Amino acid sequence: MTSSRVTSSQPQPTRPPRPNLVFRQLRGQRSPAEFAAAVRRAAREIGERVSCDARYVGRVEAGEIRCPNYAYERVFLHMFPGRTLTDLGFAPRSSVRGRRAHASGETAGAYEPYDTQDVQHAHNPLNPYDQQDPHDPHGQHDGHALHENHAENDEESDVLRRAFMTGGGATVAAASLGQIGLAFDAAAAGRPVRRAGTGDAFALEEAVRRIRLLDDRHGADGLYRRASEPLRAAYALLDAGATRQTTADRLHSGAGELAISVGWLAHDSGRFDDARSHYAEALATARMTGDDALEAHAFCNTAFLARDAGRPREAVRAAQAAQRVARPLGSPRLMSLLALREAGGWAGLADRTGCEQALARAQALYERGPTEADPEWMSFYGEAELEGLEAQCWSMLGDWPRAARHARRAAHLQNPHFTRNIALYTAELADDLARGGRPDEAAAAGMRVLDLLDQVQSSRIQTMLAGTARVLLPHRRASGVSDFLERHASVPRTV
Known part of the structure; x- marks a missing residue:
């Protein structure tokens, strides 16, 4: 196999990827999103962290990822004990290693997008390109871009690529985002403008995924201000x-x-x-490019x-506008979520009939199941x-027992990954429960939330809990209420 270094502006010959039919067979009747969820669960069982989603599964099945990184290898072998990577349809690691991407421009992004563990592996020292697939169609060289943008593209893409690549608790996550912002400022100072390449696109997409993962775990407080730096970098690239x-x-x-995130x-x-400003920015970007999704x-x-x-009437109008533009996209699950957004607006208007009709649509659309068209x-x-969004609707309508029933189901059904x-x-x-006249049960639930606040920082949750505490104040003598109120009062508030 020849070296990946390009010494001329001529594009290198490529071989089309060979689909991984074995892996597709192992997925069975599960959708790519459902299989990706199973991969993430298996990773947690063995203490790994992978950001597997439907797109990754699709790339594996299409043969674009000929050999997974070491973290994914450990997860897949755990999921399918007794098998080797080749038994799972992958190429031997020896056939894809050793091809380092020295180039940038359109080549800089040709790396495994979820390679957050292997960058520290002994055989892959701090090099996110070390496991690139030499036949990855996304990594084809553009000789002109390569010649012009080598140093600048590598340095600036690395800044974005490092964004959100560290996990841990909320404090660690926030600190890592702060470091990225400072790094970008230092790197960008005085640098001539250059055109963006595929590496930047990969890095930007990964930054979006990492924000979502951190928010799922830890909530928004402590992340927002630091996440603004990669957003400024993204629009600078545009x-x-x-x-x-x-x-x-x-x-x-x-x-x-990224603006939406x-x-x-x-x-x-x-x-x-x-x-509101960030959402408007995303909407303007979508309108300019005709991006319906x-x-x-x-x-x-x-x-x-x-x-x-x-502003419940605005909520109804925006949800209806979303449904109009989303209908041709072919995702019943997306339409279901948008119907729930509309239901929330009707509930805010105290329109029980409108809310119930929207909830019925949401449930019917959800039951059609996942599809390939579902957005990442x-x-x-x-x-x-x-269940959680329906609970919020009934709560706004003042039907506390019904709201509590749905909220209980939501908490019970939620995947442990989504701590927030x-x-x-x-x-x-x-x-x-508190507003429905069940203070003892409300206090017990409130205690469970307090147990999670060392992992989750969300003003929304703290505001809800503060409201519950106010409702429970007249019920101090009920079982557990006094303990909850005292502990709640001792929790520091985030700003």
């Missing part, structure tokens, strides 16, 4: 232009999704004006924000989220 139209399209989509961090931490996502979050900000960002939307959502649903349950 301003600079791209080497190819396909790359430009990915950058626009990635920047829009940063907007959600603002939203969840109570910065509603900032969130991004537009639907921006309207979806705008509807949610409007409901939380006390909807990985959070499962039965637990469906478990805390959110349990806080919703505590509030519904």
Whole structure:
């Protein structure tokens, strides 16, 4: 096998990837998203952290990933004991190792996008390119871009690529984001503008995934301000232009999704004006590029924000606009979520009939099941989220017993990965129980939320818990209420 270093502007010959039919057979009747969830669960069982999603599964099955990184290898061998990588349809590691990508430009992104563990492996020292697939079609060389952008592309792409690559507790996550922001400022100072390449697109998409993973675990507080730096970097890349139209399209989509993710961090931490601005930015990006999927996502979050900000009629309009643009995308699960956004608006307007009709649509659409058209960002939307959003609707309508029933189901059904959502649903349950005249059960649920606050920092959850505490004040003599109130009063508030 020849070296990957390119010494001329001529594109290198390529071999089309060979589909991994064995891996596809092992997935069976599960959708790519469902199989990805199973991979993440298996990783947690052995103490690994992988960010597997439907796109990764698709790349494996298409043969674009000929050999997984070491973290994925350990997970797959745990899932299918007694088998080797070749038994799972992968190429031997010896056939794909040793091909380092020295080039940048359109080549800089040709690395395993989830390679967050192997960068520290003894055979892969701090080099995210060390396991690139030499036949990955996303890694083809553009000789002109390579010649012009080598040093600049590598340095600036690495800044984005390092974004959100460290996990741990909320404090560690926040600190890692702060370091990225400072690194970007230092790297960008005085640098001539250059055109973006595929490496930037990969890095941007990975930054979006890492924000979502950190938010799932830890909530938004402590992450929002630091996450703004990669967003500024993303729009700087858009301003600079791209080497190819396909790359430009990915950058626009990635920047829009990043704006929504940063907007959600603002939203969840109570910065509603900032969130509104970020969502509007994403919507403008979607409109300029004709990206219906991004537009639907921006309207979806705008509807949610409007409901939380006390503008229920705007929430209904935004949710209906999202449904109009999303209908041709062919994702019943997306339409289900958007119907729930509409239901939340009707509940805020105290329109029980409109709310019930939207909830019925949401349930019927959800039951159609997952499809290949489901957006990657909807990985959070499962039965637990469906129950949780319905609980919020009944709570706004003042039907506390019904709200508590759905909130309890949501907390029970939630995947343990989504620590923030478990805390959110349990806080919703505590509030519904308190307002429904069951103070002892409310205090017990509130205690469970307090147990999670060392992992989760969310102003939304803290505000809900504070409201529950106020409702419980007249019931200090009920079992457990006094203990909850005392412990709640001792918890420091985040800003």
